Amino acid sequence: MITTLLFLGNNAEQSSLIANLTTSEAFFLIIIIAVVGMIVQARLRSVFNKYSNVGLSNGMTGAEIAAKMLRDHNIHDVKITQTGGMLTDHYNPATKTVNLSEGVFSSRSIAAAAVACHECGHAIQHAEGYAPLRLRSSLVPIVNFSSMMAQWVIILGLIMMSISGSSLVCWIGVGMIAMSALFSIVTLPVEYNASNRALEWLESSRTLRDDEMDGARISLRWAARTYLVAALSAIASLLYYITLINRRN
Secondary structure, three states: OHHHHHHOOOHHHHHHHHHHOOHHHHHHHHHHHHHHHHHHHHHHHHHHHHHHOOEOOOOOOHHHHHHHHHHHOOOOOOEEEEEOOOOOOEEEOOOOEEEEEHHHHOOOEHHHHHHHHHHHHHHHHHHHOOHHHHHHHHHHHHHHHHHHHHHHHHHHHHHHHHHHOOOHHHHHHHHHHHHHHHHHHHHHHHHHHHHHHHHHHHHHOOOOOHHHHHHHHHHHHHHHHHHHHHHHHHHHHHHHHHHHHHHHO
């Protein structure tokens, strides 16, 4: 539904669709996506817990597999570290570190292998200058500021609109929210590509057996869906504020 509103038809048709969307409908859309997001997150945790308890035939830890993947791609300047929490794994391009959570770093499981290789996929993207990753990295400081200030700007804009009738400040706030939506959209190819790189290497290197590969695919598939839901949620929030301001106008 959301992608239809944004991308199908010509510009006039898109504007008409958005204009006809009411604030309550946009808010209802946010609620639906939030519920779907909770379901996907719960399923991801269930899948992660399941494959965290399935040991690897090779007996390697997540950190060892990550190190092997980086070596095979001739990357020697990236450090593998352990970080606290669950599913907090991430690659930091600023420090060139693959940060693996406690349940991945020392675990000898299918889930640990999949997650560790996914994060190494980001390190490989960074080394190769993968364009979507460069774009996402450049957006980080802008999005950090925008996400913190956007709602306050919109509130100020609504106050000014009621006094002067001008909606300029409101639309500045919407533009800031749009940056967060753009960031979520750009994140999709970055995450899907990292998962594809992880699976391709796991299969070509014969690090996992065929039955273990199935578990890795399932784990990364559900992880990717969380980013898809996040992107849809960001777009729905953007539509909500657009309809809110249009209605006030």
